Amino acid sequence: MKISRSAWKFGMAVGLMAVALTGYGKDELTVVRVGQVSPLTGNIAHLGKDNENGARLALEEANASGLTLGGKRVKLELLSEDDQADPRTGTIVAQKLVDAKVVGVVGHLNSGTSIPAARIYSEAGIPQISPSATAVKYTHQGLKTSFRVMANDAQQGKVLGEYAAKKLGAKRVAVIDDQTAYGQGLADEFTTAAKAAGATIVTREHTTNNSQDFNAILTSIKGKKAELVFYGGMDAQSGPMMKQVKSLDLQAKFLTGDGGQTPEFVTLAGDAAEGAFASSAGVPLLKMPGGKAFSDRYKARFKQEIQLYAPYAFDAMNALVAAMKQADSSDPAKYMPVLAKLNYSGVTGKIAFDELGDIKGGAISLYQARGGKWEYLETVGK
Template sequence: MNTNLNLLALSLTSALTLSASAHAQDLVVKIGHVAPLSGQSAHMGKDTEDGARLAIEELNAKNIKIGSSVARFELLGEDDGSDPKQATAAAQKLVDAKVNGVIGHMNSGTTIPASKIYNTAGIPQISPSATNPKYTQQGFNTAFRVVANDGQLGGTLGRYAVQVNQAKNIAVIDDRTAYGQGVADEFVKGATGKAKSVSIVARQYTTDKATDFSSILTQIKSKNPDVVFFGGMDAVGGPILRQMKQLGIEAKFMGGDGICSTELARLAGDAIGEGKVVCAEAGGVEEGKKAELEAFRTRFSKRFGHEVVLNAPYAYDAVMVMVAAMQKAGSAEPANYLPELAKVNYKGVTGTIAFDKNGDIVNGTLTLYTYKNGKREVITVTK
């Protein structure tokens, strides 16, 4: 009897030892994510974090291998509050934690200063949403993005305002952030490039934390614009729409992906109108890929209990692209998989992802939306 107990004990000890040994062979891969999780844009930052988290959870469920080891992925989330100084502090924290890669940041104004820190450390960074062209024009081989840039987005909106909306007099507002100013400048270029009859009748400025726009909107009203373009985020765009309605400004309202969220209708209330708003998302899928994106949205809603706000699919794909490069390299070490990331060709839920020599997405799509019955409605997908 005692002999049997001893054998059982030895067997259990052996099994535990083997189990511990197996777990010791697991490769822990740390992926950082940074976005505003506090402040006015927290709902959008949480959206990108949840997209990255869903990718991490699905990867772990598959027990995938990198090299000869089973990879166990960890998401290290940081809050940059949409503030450049907080962003660089968050970036340094992730570098100190020896992350294998970073998804983020969300805003251009935080992504650009943080990118210098990641580049110095040799850590690959993929932004799911930063659109300012300067991000990928710094000569950093560690900087990538999975969405189109402001040159494409703002320019397309500018041309749409003139060619489709037949705008002649256009007022422009931006929030003076790297994103807001950048997309507004590109919009103006697109609107005035070949249309000599178009006038920018007002160029006004606000901040990303402002709530009262009565002064600048009163000045704009006196110019009787056909279109008001806003470069900024939905947390400011919604109140601008409300105050435009209060002042009786009937102009179309246009903006980039910063306002083009499912939340804009709630933030604007009945000022959202029917077809009054035209905005563009720096991404989107063409007809053949819609089923995959919808399947992602379903999984996302089931997991988190709410719909995608805006950039979650791009954060999800950014994680998947990074891991695909690690698998191809057989290593999660940044220096080893970075060359594979630069030449990746990945079929994601947002379409095919490949990068040019600067780290910009090749053939990035744009989706133009309007709002009807309080819901976003696709106008067209274009390149």
Template sequence: MRNSKLIPLAAAIALSFAGSAFAQEQVVKIAHVGPITGPIGHIGKDNENGAKMAIDELNSQGITLDGKKTKFVLMSEDDASDPKQATAVAQKLVDAKVAGVIGHVNSGTSIPASKIYYDAGIPQISPSTTSAKYTQQGYNTTFRVVANDSQLGGALGRYAAKTLHAKTAAVIDDRTAYGQGLAEEFTKAAKASGMTIIATQYTNDKATDFNAILTSFKTKKPDVVFFGGLDAGGGPMLRQMKQLGIKAKYMGGDAICTSDLPKLAGDGMSNDQVICAEAGGVEESARKGLDDFKVAYKKKYGQDVVIYAPYTYDALMTMADAMQKAKSADPKKYLPELAKIHHKGVTGMISFDPKGDIKDGTITLYTYRDGQRTQLAVTK
């Protein structure tokens, strides 16, 4: 006959072992921040999806840090592309004691938020911020996995002059940190390559009516219209250019270089009219990894990658790689490993220079044909 007095003791021992096992699991919170709502909510959501894929992958690997089984949790926040909201979100994440931040999407939000993360000692890797100023602030917590505007705008300016043989350009920017920086770098490279800037105009990132701006330089017949801004403005601008009979090539950076641009432009876009550049890209020898990611993304979400989901995935996996090398999710312990990391991602090899910029960042030039984005070249 069993001794009934032993049953509570056995239950207590079992609970003790269960509690001990539970105590050995740790939760590591990594944040993603981007505009989930607003005109470029589709870009922010795309980045968030890339972050979720990385979290799922990490948790499937059964990673241990400092001998403890680790569960990674994504804290996703919406900054709505607004600098004030971005800093409020940043403080919220600091208070929540996140181990690291993937974001923000925009230069205009990443830059003010970066000071808050730096003051708290929390590493920040942006998958899509391209303003050169972002990594020029002297913050050792600030990194990016894409090329910056100096490289992006410069490549577009040189391409306009040397490949398109353009002589003149009209330049428009939306006065955001991103748009203004990109337009300035395009202008510098275009002038250095012998082009003449016949007009410089400004708008804002919420505008959709550009008729007054376009009319102001229509009679000068520029070879190129360059737009430092977002696809939400780029699409309507293309429609209005067609209505006004402006037949110039249309150039811009990564934020117009999206799968949504043809939909936003409607019948305003003709084949090979748009030339845009995306920070990042892989050469043919490394394309399989990126192609495989895009297939997995579409299977998971039922839609194509918009633009930066692979870079968001890589940013988060790079951060986790640094944690594994340090055997800790403590920012003070893994930050030195992050600064010297060599991580093989789906977008290529990721390592950082002393400022936090990606080393040997690539740039991909695209056009659109029959509504489909078509690669022209990968350059550095």
């Protein structure tokens, strides 16, 4: 009932917007297309939609404030595509966006799709900013068009590993990953950093990104007397996992990466979430100028909470727009050099890229679940 009504409302809004825009048409608007790619179907479709929403909000705000490039009034149009988190589909939609002559792309969500798609964008000379692909390799392919606004696995894993060993004082650490590029990559970097900081890895366990039952591996960890459990993976697993940690009476601290630092984690884990630690890239939204306002506008526009990467998608889109404004052109060849040197204040922190396209500095913030909410602890790095 509720859904169909909101669908109606959404439809009405789209209709009204269409009417409003046709009214504008007489003003000689140049339409410039920007792409967004994320999985909109499959088991992380909710995150895919969140990315789309973030990018859409940035684009609508840029349009609303009026964009003039090279003396012409410009209207940005979002082409959002579903890559199903599948590498093959990823390259097909990348080609589709290139065909549609997009001037820039926010995406893809996953590393596994961002990496092969990057070659296609590079060949067409179109800049690609991923809001959430964290595999180190993505920006290390020698392509000038690949950027990201999120710290990569190496940056985040290092901070997490040191935090676990030094700040949380864990000597015996168990590591679990979900056997995906993201989860395994982060867990590997965490392991290296935690060992270097003096911790012992008592066991390395694995699950999958479709699993719900972690009792077997958690029981095994319990037998190894771990003081801290690190999980590399997403909230849909870490939430129920946290619950099972508590019900098995496993006395260990729980730490996870940005995939778990979500409201969903706290909802799914319930009371068991209490005391869990998680990190996220950048500075907390609410500490940033404009962060609270962004979160309010997101809720008002999409009638839901921010899931995970929407602020990064928002920043990625805004970075594209800012570079276009500075270059006074939407031509990728003209604005891409500007983008590479951009210095922009986003809602997740300062957006500036190094020579590979990785975000400079890459501050990591840490949080702890308290009273059903993520409480900010501190920010490590610049």
